[in-house]
Amino acid sequence: MTHQSTAAPLAVGPARGLMPEGRAELLWTVQRTLRAHTSLAPRTFEELGLAYDQDRLLVAVTERGDLGGWLLCVRHADGVTQELAGLYVRPGFRGSGTARLLIAAALPGARTSLVLTTRQRFARHLVRHAGFRRCGPRDLVSAQWRGMLADRLRPARLGALISAGPAAGRPALLRHDRPAESEPCPGCLRPVHDGRAFTARDAAFGTGASSRYAACPHCGHLRQVSTGTDVQDVLCEPASPFTAGAMDSATVERLVYRPRARWLARHGVLSPGSRVLDVGCGTGGFLAHLAVRHGVRGTGVEADPVLAARARARGLAVHQADFTRFETDLRYDVVTLFHLLEHCPDPEAVLWRASSLLAPSGALCVEVPVVGGLAGRLYGAHWFPLLPPFHRHIPSRASLAETLRRACPDGRVDASRPIYLPGEYAVSAALLFEPLLPHPHQRRRLGPAAAAVGSVAALTAAGLSLPLEAASAVLHRVVPLAGHHRMLVRTAGDR
Incomplete structure (x- = not known):
């Protein structure tokens, strides 16, 4: 990106494009400046070289190639945040708009840009003329999680700031959010x-x-x-041994599958002759429960080949397919979508397909995590049912009802109720200490002391959350505490 100024004929952009011949000299100049100014964070030559190669070191140069100033950008792990970590304008170019041009060139590089500075005059300028805003305590905490403060306040720089005393100034944290298209x-x-x-x-x-x-x-x-990465590049979440084992456990059958089947039977949509299609059936635990307890031989659809094979090995009729491309001439009395929509890029398309497979007077049952519950408000980004990056949508009760209305235009909501799933608070509380926990299905390099401390902290947090678990179990139907919701839509009889 190149900017021109009438006050100073400067070209502004990545140093690799504007100063390819003077790479080493530029990096040494930048490093010496960082060391000389306590308001800037010192960097190694290797770090600056990487920033140069990744076009994160922006420069302002004259037509003759004279360096007027530079700006160093640091990208954070979330993929959307960058820190403007070092801005310097040479004395002869101050007052010519060089700083403004460098900042303008950096802002399009990320959705959010952060600045930590001890120069209050510079902070006021960014607020008044560059669209930055001062961050409150909440932004300060999130910045710490991003590593921004740890990155800027390195021991060497912190020591220099302490030595400078009050003259260093009070730190100001500023943020700029680039507008997004609607x-x-x-x-x-x-x-x-x-x-x-x-x-x-x-x-x-x-x-x-x-x-x-x-x-x-x-x-x-x-x-x-x-998302910072492709889900397929990290862990095939459903096929992990830990998850597959949980799906087949007696505890899940007692606490999850059995209540679901009883609820369907209570609403008159489940009988021994019912044709049931369970979409996203996993290892087939719910289908197996229906066969044993209710005499219903249902059919399943599962996208994951490992889970589908495991279900077929149990003698269940399970198809391995993407449901939106699942082809069948059969029509079903009941189609269930238990905790599937949150994984789908287009939930409405899945609901349309499910609705099209219903027989006259058929019933569509949907269960999903929903926003607005107490656990979600309490734990925020650490709320367990959020499950990033695998969950793509978490509807509200209103948005779920609206989407179902569009996908099933001839249907009516026959039942709608909040659902309490045990462990929502305890697991969310324990995950606050995840960096210190030995992981159940990923190998960790944790020392015995760290693992012991993390385990004790997680167990303590989970124990303290038990009163909330009990309150939600008792009151979730009358007070908006539950983090999940279930809806049953019945179609017209003359489809």
């Missing part, structure tokens, strides 16, 4: 952008992969707007 919310279809977005990191599966989520201001629907 796009329709998947729930209510009204335009929304990701200005209210936050970043969450995978703690449950130990991959560390991050995702950015944005909430619709109209209906509350939470959608994934970006």
